[in-house]
Amino acid sequence: MKNAIIIGALSVALIGTGYWGYTKHRDLQEMHNQAENSYQRAFNELTYDVDLLHDKIGATLAMNSKASLSPALADVWRLSIESKSDIAQLPLKFLPFDKTQAFLTKIANFSYRTAVRDLEKEPLTDEEYNTLKAIYKKSESVQDGLRNVQSDIIDKNLSWIDVQTVSAQKEAPRDNVIINGFKHVEQTKSTVDQDFGPTFTTGPEQSKELKKLTGDKISESEAKKIAKSYFPIKNYKDIAVNKSLDGSSEPFYSVSMEHKNPKADSYMEITETGGHPLFFITNRDIKKQQISLEDAGKSGANYLKKQKYTDMEIYDSSQYDTIGVFQFVKTVNDVRIYPESIQLKVALDNGKVIGFNAKSYVISNHKRNIPTPKLTKVQARKKVNPNVKVQEERLAILLNDFNKEVLCYEFIGTLDNDTYDIYVNALTGDEEKVKKL
Amino acid sequence: MVNTYLPKDEVNAFTSQVLTRGSTGQDVKELQSRLKFIGFFKGKVDGVFGWGTYWSLRTFQKEFGMKVDGVAGPKLKEKLVKATKNYKASGTASNTNTKKSNNIVSKITKTSNSSNKNNNKKQVENAPNGYTNNDIKLMANAVYGESRGEPYIGQVAVAAVILNRLSSSSFPNSISGIIYQPGAFTAVADGQINLTPNANAKKAVLDAINGWDPTTGCIYYYNPKTATNKWIRKRPKILTIGEHIFCK
Numbered sequence: 001m002k003n004a005i006i007i008g009a010l011s012v013a014l015i016g017t018g019y020w021g022y023t024k025h026r027d028l029q030e031m032h033n034q035a036e037n038s039y040q041r042a043f044n045e046l047t048y049d050v051d052l053l054h055d056k057i058g059a060t061l062a063m064n065s066k067a068s069l070s071p072a073l074a075d076v077w078r079l080s081i082e083s084k085s086d087i088a089q090l091p092l093k094f095l096p097f098d099k100t101q102a103f104l105t106k107i108a109n110f111s112y113r114t115a116v117r118d119l120e121k122e123p124l125t126d127e128e129y130n131t132l133k134a135i136y137k138k139s140e141s142v143q144d145g146l147r148n149v150q151s152d153i154i155d156k157n158l159s160w161i162d163v164q165t166v167s168a169q170k171e172a173p174r175d176n177v178i179i180n181g182f183k184h185v186e187q188t189k190s191t192v193d194q195d196f197g198p199t200f201t202t203g204p205e206q207s208k209e210l211k212k213l214t215g216d217k218i219s220e221s222e223a224k225k226i227a228k229s230y231f232p233i234k235n236y237k238d239i240a241v242n243k244s245l246d247g248s249s250e251p252f253y254s255v256s257m258e259h260k261n262p263k264a265d266s267y268m269e270i271t272e273t274g275g276h277p278l279f280f281i282t283n284r285d286i287k288k289q290q291i292s293l294e295d296a297g298k299s300g301a302n303y304l305k306k307q308k309y310t311d312m313e314i315y316d317s318s319q320y321d322t323i324g325v326f327q328f329v330k331t332v333n334d335v336r337i338y339p340e341s342i343q344l345k346v347a348l349d350n351g352k353v354i355g356f357n358a359k360s361y362v363i364s365n366h367k368r369n370i371p372t373p374k375l376t377k378v379q380a381r382k383k384v385n386p387n388v389k390v391q392e393e394r395l396a397i398l399l400n401d402f403n404k405e406v407l408c409y410e411f412i413g414t415l416d417n418d419t420y421d422i423y424v425n426a427l428t429g430d431e432e433k434v435k436k437l
Numbered sequence: 438m439v440n441t442y443l444p445k446d447e448v449n450a451f452t453s454q455v456l457t458r459g460s461t462g463q464d465v466k467e468l469q470s471r472l473k474f475i476g477f478f479k480g481k482v483d484g485v486f487g488w489g490t491y492w493s494l495r496t497f498q499k500e501f502g503m504k505v506d507g508v509a510g511p512k513l514k515e516k517l518v519k520a521t522k523n524y525k526a527s528g529t530a531s532n533t534n535t536k537k538s539n540n541i542v543s544k545i546t547k548t549s550n551s552s553n554k555n556n557n558k559k560q561v562e563n564a565p566n567g568y569t570n571n572d573i574k575l576m577a578n579a580v581y582g583e584s585r586g587e588p589y590i591g592q593v594a595v596a597a598v599i600l601n602r603l604s605s606s607s608f609p610n611s612i613s614g615i616i617y618q619p620g621a622f623t624a625v626a627d628g629q630i631n632l633t634p635n636a637n638a639k640k641a642v643l644d645a646i647n648g649w650d651p652t653t654g655c656i657y658y659y660n661p662k663t664a665t666n667k668w669i670r671k672r673p674k675i676l677t678i679g680e681h682i683f684c685k
Contacts, residue, residue: 039619081610088609091619096668098607105606164620209654247673247685248653254676256590267590269651279649283589283637292455294508317459320563323640324459325647343648357648391492417480419488437488437566 032161039090039160043153046086047146053079053107054139061132066119073115080108091164096186100142107135145185152177210250211363215274223253226275227268230307232352233259233282236266243272252278259284271362279357286322287349293317296324296346303353304328304342309361312342322348330361332370336396339364339405370397371407373426380409380424383431388413388420398423400432408432451518456509460486461563468509471517472497474524485563565646572612574634576642579616581634582624584681591679592638594652596645598683601656608656652676655683 056079060072084104087097110131114124124132152158158178166176218226220241228234238258244251251272258265264284270277291299297314304312309328315336316327323345330340345355373380373395381390392412400406408423421435454464465486472478472490477497480489491507498505501516509517564570576596584595602608602615609615617625624630652658658681659669672684 085609085614088614088618101608102606242677244676245674245682248675252653252676254651254678256588265589267588267651269653278653279651281590281593281644281649283640292457293460294455294457297457317457318563318565319459319461320643321461325643345644345647355644355649359648359650359653414488414492417489419492 036159036161042086042089046083047150049079049083049086050143050146054143057136057139069119070115073111076111077108077115080104097182100186142185149178149181213250213271213273217272218275223255223270226270227255230277230280231266233264235261276362278359278362282354286347289322289348291348291351293319293324296348296351297326299351300326300344300346324348335370338396339399375426375429383424383429384411384422388415406432451514453511456486458486458491471521471524474521568646573642577634577639578630580641581638582629582632583622587679589637590651591681592641593644593649594678596642597650597652598655598658600645601654605656652683655685658683
């Protein structure tokens with residue numbers, strides 16, 4: 001009798017776990033399918049969008065009237081962005097597909113710039129036509145490659161989930177039809193990377209890298225000395241210097257320092273050539289606010305003066321809880337030179353600088369001849385939307401979208417409840433930039 | 438350095454902190470709602486001293502014959518409190534002007550201020566231009582999930598990589614697109630992104646957004662002990678921070 005009860009209970013338990021396992025398995029299968037389906041959808045949309053993109057570029061080549069060219073280029077722009085967002089949804093981890101994505105971004109930049117231009121006044125140049133022809137050809141090979149992958153997937157019933165697992169494996173023979181297909185697309189394109197002409201650029205991307213610097217090389221111990229002269233906290237427990245790795249176009253030292261009283265960590269990077277400090281950050285607990293944002297700004301300005309950064313003017317400040325962040329800009333003869341800016345972080349408990357960032361200052365700092373404006377302030381002001389009420393105005397040097405320094409009139413004005421920062425080129429009268437603040 | 442910040446309650450609801458553009462906190466809320474009360478400020482009372490507050494403060498200074506500098510010091514606060522005698526700090530604009538209680542302004546503001554503290558306890562959060570607080574939270578989650586065992590500077594570096602991808606042509610065009618790109622971050626794949634980040638991760642994100650980039654433009658990083666992929670090891674390496682190698 002006892003045994004029968006035990007056997008009964010156990011079999012109920014067994015059936016129970018069996019059922020539980022079965023539903024779990026079914027749920028998992030369902031999720032698996034859902035993931036697979038969304039990958040398939042993204043991929044099929046990608047092939048479709050690239051198809052359409054290729055056709056549209058082809059159409060622009062045959063167009064003669066400006067009235068149809070601008071909208072067609074706008075369509076090219078839209079499709080290139082859409083293709084990019086399709087790619088972003090695919091599990092292509094570590095799969096070298098970045099060149100194709102960069103190619104699409106460049107198409108987007110090129111088509112956008114030409115689409116918004118007044119082609120009546122400024123028609124496509126021969127160079128730009130050649131660029132269009134070249135990207136037409138290249139987009140065809142991307143299209144073909146993707147079409148091949150697509151037919152493989154459909155014919156052989158291939159799964160994107162497999163791609164995900166294969167590409168995460170370490171030493172596996174990464175032989176997967178989809179991966180190989182994508183590699184092929186990437187390679188056919190990269191072999192002819194340069195053909196697209198000077199009108200086909202990436203834009204502001206390069207500005208983050210360090211440019212070639214001139215000056216004497218400094219040693220590790222000199223880097224240490226520079227770092228010590230910058231950190232406002234003097235005592236330290238430990239100091240370590242590392243050098244950047246060989247991929248860096250302009251080598252730099254990183255100095256890390258551990259402070260004991262107050263407990264804090266500082267980290268600083270200094271270029272090897274010329275010993276220019278790029279930035280430092282001190283991380284510590286910040287106590288209750290004792291200093292107003294305004295006084296913290298003054299303390300920051302004094303710090304810059306002490307470190308021999310001259311003619312720096314504060315132009316923006318923001319408070320994040322107990323930290324003040326300040327933007328300084330070099331101002332020469334009342335002209336603000338925005339590329340030469342420095343950011344400071346000041347702790348609001350004691351007013352000491354806990355962060356310094358001069359990377360753009362180091363990249364842009366040079367003696368420059370500021371041209372004389374061809375437009376007067378009044379003339380430039382007429383270029384501003386008449387609904388904007390101008391509150392402040394000044395001359396400023398700005399990096400425009402093509403990464404070039406331009407002399408502008410800067411107008412800060414209001415429209416209803418919003419504030420705008422408007423830059424009008426002081427030589428050509430073009431509206432270079434409008435920012436909502 | 439002159440200590441201008443006295444956290445103790447003053448006679449009126451203001452502390453004696455000098456407020457400038459960029460300031461945040463209860464004091465700014467007080468300033469904004471008082472300016473709003475007399476029609477100078479039309480924006481949202483959010484406790485962040487932005488451009489809107491700046492211009493309305495300047496208009497106030499102009500109309501009251503003061504020095505126009507957009508800075509709220511003790512004199513300005515005194516004038517403003519006088520000009521807004523009927524103002525009640527509760528913030529409900531409906532029951533204004535009904536009772537003439539100007540004889541006990543200080544008392545009202547004081548009592549209502551204490552009740553005010555309960556509903557306004559929520560910290561004022563300032564977000565850098567072009568970013569929302571949710572962007573920052575999402576990034577802080579990713580940074581925490583990816584690099585919580587790393588030194589602080591390593592966390593800033595991971596946040597900087599996310600931002601560098603944003604301006605790189607080879608990556609999606611939004612922060613969420615970059616973070617949720619399939620397989621881009623292990624913390625997203627294994628769910629660690631859903632851990633609650635600590636204050637350091639958020640600080641690191643803010644540093645990166647405000648321009649600090651320890652990696653000088655890197656768009657990849659990996660842990661050489663665990664990285665499973667050969668391709669990424671071939672990228673030009675820039676520097677090592679903690680366990681991570683950062684590369685272009």
